[in-house]
Amino acid sequence: xxSNSLLGYALLGLLHQGPLSGYDVKKVxxxxxxxxxxxxxxxxxxxxxxxxxQGFVRSEIQESTGLRRRRVFHxxxxxxASLKAWQCKPIVDDDVVRRLGELLLRFAFMDQTLGVERxxxxxxxxxxxxxxxxxxxxxxxNARAEQMPVSGRLALESGIxxxxxxxxxxxxxxxxxxxxxxxK
Amino acid sequence: xxSNSLLGYALLGLLHQGPLSGYDVKKVxxxxxxxxxxxxxxxxxxxxxxxxxQGFVRSEIQESTGLRRRRVFHxxxxxxASLKAWQCKPIVDDDVVRRLGELLLRFAFMDQTLGVERxxxxxxxxxxxxxxxxxxxxxxxNARAEQMPVSGRLALESGIxxxxxxxxxxxxxxxxxxxxxxxK
DNA sequence: TTGCGCATGTAACCAGTTACATGATTTC
DNA sequence: GAAATCATGTAACTGGTTACATGCGCAA
Numbered sequence: 001x002x003s004n005s006l007l008g009y010a011l012l013g014l015l016h017q018g019p020l021s022g023y024d025v026k027k028v029x030x031x032x033x034x035x036x037x038x039x040x041x042x043x044x045x046x047x048x049x050x051x052x053x054q055g056f057v058r059s060e061i062q063e064s065t066g067l068r069r070r071r072v073f074h075x076x077x078x079x080x081a082s083l084k085a086w087q088c089k090p091i092v093d094d095d096v097v098r099r100l101g102e103l104l105l106r107f108a109f110m111d112q113t114l115g116v117e118r119x120x121x122x123x124x125x126x127x128x129x130x131x132x133x134x135x136x137x138x139x140x141x142n143a144r145a146e147q148m149p150v151s152g153r154l155a156l157e158s159g160i161x162x163x164x165x166x167x168x169x170x171x172x173x174x175x176x177x178x179x180x181x182x183x184k
Numbered sequence: 185x186x187s188n189s190l191l192g193y194a195l196l197g198l199l200h201q202g203p204l205s206g207y208d209v210k211k212v213x214x215x216x217x218x219x220x221x222x223x224x225x226x227x228x229x230x231x232x233x234x235x236x237x238q239g240f241v242r243s244e245i246q247e248s249t250g251l252r253r254r255r256v257f258h259x260x261x262x263x264x265a266s267l268k269a270w271q272c273k274p275i276v277d278d279d280v281v282r283r284l285g286e287l288l289l290r291f292a293f294m295d296q297t298l299g300v301e302r303x304x305x306x307x308x309x310x311x312x313x314x315x316x317x318x319x320x321x322x323x324x325x326n327a328r329a330e331q332m333p334v335s336g337r338l339a340l341e342s343g344i345x346x347x348x349x350x351x352x353x354x355x356x357x358x359x360x361x362x363x364x365x366x367x368k
Numbered sequence: 369t370t371g372c373g374c375a376t377g378t379a380a381c382c383a384g385t386t387a388c389a390t391g392a393t394t395t396c
Numbered sequence: 397g398a399a400a401t402c403a404t405g406t407a408a409c410t411g412g413t414t415a416c417a418t419g420c421g422c423a424a
Binding site: 017031032033034035036097098099104105107108109110111112116119136137140149150151152154155156157158159160161162165166168169173176177180 | 295338
């Protein structure tokens with residue numbers, strides 16, 4: 001119930017690291033090169049207000065700081081629960097096919113919310129799904145390569161390479177976490 | 185003027201290869217694994233109607249085929265011009281940072297609409313932009329890696345790897361086209 | 369006669385884009 | 397006193413999602 005957009009979850013993840021104002025978020029989105037969230041106020045402020053209406057964040061106004069008033073948001077217990085529930089969802093085929101970016105976002109804040117073991121489990125599940133999916137992409141390409149225009153075929157290959165890159169990334173991330181666990 | 189959504193351009197690109205009905209498009213989106221367009225009728229039919237209102241496609245109803253009537257769409261001269269104009273736009277920094285998928289889509293139909301030379305020029309421009317952008321990503325990561333949580337850092341690395349993969353792809357695609365040109 | 373594959377469509381809802389508006393403080 | 401930066405917000409528009417509705421022909 002009451003699910004959020006990707007932007008909503010990104011905000012929850014960010015706010016879980018510490019309280020932020022809308023303008024702070026704007027700066028994060030403007031400077032952080034990945035994930036492609038818009039830094040426009042028309043996206044950020046309404047999204048924060050929605051989260052507050054849902055009870056996932058709360059805000060206080062800081063009058064003190066000399067400058068214009070700031071509204072600083074922090075995550076609530078319900079907000080954290082919602083974030084975790086989203087991160088915990090099983091990875092379905094359609095996530096891998098059409099929502100790779102969402103999966104990466106689910107992972108991006110995961111070791112702070114669910115811990116290393118769950119993050120490892122997520123990566124293993126992700127890698128397993130990718131290992132199953134990539135061969136079907138190759139079959140699709142092989143079956144159609146002849147009748148496709150060159151640029152279409154190349155674009156498809158680019159897509160396949162993205163999946164292969166993610167798989168290598170997931171496997172090397174698994175190794176990374178496992179080393180960290182042993183060192184502990 | 186009168187620009188389209190990505191879906192609109194994807195439809196124009198598809199229709200440029202040959203006339204299709206809405207249902208044909210649906211099948212393409214359902215089976216073609218890349219690019220993540222929804223195969224839901226609520227997306228496809230309104231988009232085709234918008235294109236027709238703009239004069240970019242036209243449709244005829246085939247009553248003949250025994251089954252239920254089909255409305256078959258084909259691209260118009262204006263539609264092709266709009267597609268080409270979109271593909272020809274210079275690549276700006278923001279395209280590389282936030283709209284990689286759009287760039288790939290612009291390329292996917294390019295050699296049929298603009299020819300091999302233009303496609304090559306596009307790939308070279310794309311590769312040049314990526315070559316400039318990737319080092320800034322590494323600098324960003326190096327500057328912040330210490331204070332980032334592990335999963336956040338890994339997610340960022342995943343993003344960087346995607347850009348590096350695209351760059352390798354662009355370079356190998358350039359070589360591919362150049363070989364083809366010589367063989368001719 | 370039930371259900372599936374073909375085939376087209378509509379409507380409510382929602383979120384993001386773009387553009388605009390406001391206002392305080394600091395810097396030149 | 398102009399411009400830049402900090403800081404928050406609103407409103408119109410647009411397009412995609414989800415779910416629903418319809419209807420034909422065929423096969424089990």
